[in-house]
Amino acid sequence: MTAEQCPEDLIQVKPFLKWAGGKRWLLPELQKYLPDELGCYFEPFLGGGAVFFGVKPQQAVLSDLNPELIQLYRVVRDEPDELERLLYLHQQHHCKEYYYETRAAKPTSRIEQAAWMLYLNRTCFNGLYRVNRRGEFNVPIGTKTKVVFEDESFRALSCALANADLNSQDFEATIQQANNGDFIYVDPPYTVAHNFNGFLKYNDNIFSWDDQVRLRETLDDAAVRGARIIVSNANHDSIRELYRGFGEVKELPRYSAIAGPAGRRVPTSELLICMGG
Template identity: 40%
Template sequence: MVIQVSKETSPRPFLKWAGGKSRLIQQYIPYFPKSYKNYYEPFLGGGAVFFYLQPSAAILTDINAELINTYCCVRDRVEDLISLLKEHKSRHDKDYYYSVRNDYSGTDIEKAARLIYLNKTCFNGLYRVNSQGKFNVPLGRYDNPNICHENLLRVASEALSYAEIKQADFTEVLNHATSSDDFVFFDPPYHPISDTSYFTAYSQNCFSQKDQELLRDTCAELASRGVKVMVCNSDSEFIRQIYTDINFGTYEIKAARSINSNIKNRGVINELLITSLF
């Protein structure tokens, strides 16, 4: 089920992503299901849980079309992607960054290279778009950004070769996951715990309280079919209440927060891991 590989060749996220789960996986391990055949991740983001589990069959989705295009290019055209990233690396400076940031033309592979280049060189690796859907993060302060990590991309490509990857709303998982052979991991945009933590610019669509409730209802429907479900979210009264309503187990996870406009709200905080398996 889980492939054991050496540390040097273990697949891991090739993108920096706000809210990425790489540092939390050790706390998640006790709650992962012991067995399943099909893995689903409807809010793909950086894909840390997928890369850790390395399932033999997976459907990976996200509403972010640019992100999904990038994953498909890493899976299907990794050598072409590496060549383009090397070119970006050779030309990187402040003026070049902003010229790339403002250029939305190009083929799918060029757009994938653009996203990775901007992700590796922008401030804090933060994916944010404005109301027109345009990426607007300023240049980060890096002495030598790792724009083209060839081995990381090739190992990720191999891991993704077993996955179906597509743009989709999270509710589409209801069309696929039907039994106890299925495991769904949800990592949605978090419900805000303060006014300054309301990060909604991941895509042009805000993830509202109604969306959180629709996600809860989706989880309840999946669980009624016997599907194994895990959800992570903020430790807020609203999130605790809506999942209590469907009798899911709730566990506190310690997480380090580094992105907040108020420096006092950075540091170690509680998040929730919510599961039908308890």
Template identity: 40%
Template structure:
């Protein structure tokens, strides 16, 4: 039973991710449905919810439009030890010059690309994944005295959990191709709708996510709900989102904000958790 397993033996995110849900799991866990067979997460990000639920569904389907991210998940699943070896090399070489060299490096294999993403994620500013319009990673180096670049234990646990998951590059609307009834549970964690004009960070890749995409997501949410699929979604607490999902169950939760250009604006804020059940 999970209660008999130490926290260190449970899978957890191997990436730092802006908007990651690790700290919200204690709040979220009471909202997860009790019964489901298949789990779908179309914005996988850091994967905190998947890793928390990994032993409950028979099958998991993890997708994202970010091909670099999906490649990394697949390499953790299928090429673990080669990946660890490369990360150990990055860890030994790490310094400022090496970071900026790696930031511009174009790797020639999938596993090297995955190791590069993990290395940059562990050493960049606030663990923020961001691409410019050309798809180039453009985050400056963070101020870490000794970053944990190769967390072998975390990677091994994650790899074990991912063995039962199907991992693909897909945009969120394709979940409609697979989730069909009450045996399915879909969790959406999209780029949040901005709470102000100065917080308009709506994409971790070259692909934007604005009102048009938020409306498309609402249509997908509604169609899944009509099928009897159990659907849960996280987003910012704004009048736009509240109005968009007014037909469903809207729950207010407290969340910590750790990424803001103004340190004084980091702290606890309201977010929304929306469920179809």
């Protein structure tokens, strides 16, 4: 759907993916520090898109290194009705045997791949996206059986994404497009210096400490061009040192959401680094 075809009441949407490191919990705090005028919204580590859907920008450039993730977003934007139809078919057949047969048989068409990815995301254990060294999705079945929810509208999601440019590319290529008056939200993998091997396995990509340094340098350049920036990152001395002098640093408490059962989740904290306003 195009933006002109979207009624105003269809723009109110929630993220459709569960994603490791998702930022739904952050929105109430982050919105306190958003600039009054966003310009174009840039998000180079899109993931589940919680901040994008919460902010609801009029114009956006969204990217992620995961090409299947970006393809899913494009299908949601461009072919919401057909995607929903395929998801209902998955829901009708869902059971343990069907899940594992589907997981092992990745389709070839873009829209079937998108439905395959979202079906697995909604029915796998803990909504975790994980692939093995061959790039194969390998998460076991979970307890959820719903694939399409009563309160969601794929047409509304399509409308929210109507003016979004979606790319599978390195963060630097995305941030370099931001100029004076634009807003950048950055939520990179939480690599810190000297963390054992010095890198973090991020799906099937490696995000190293050198990438963290390159990100800071790329954001410095964007700030010089007049972009406003908010960064989420690990509350760690190496991150604090890396962003020293960059902007206002805030420590935000939260509970870890990746530790499995709720009883095993422990209090932790993250940093929010704000530049410009």
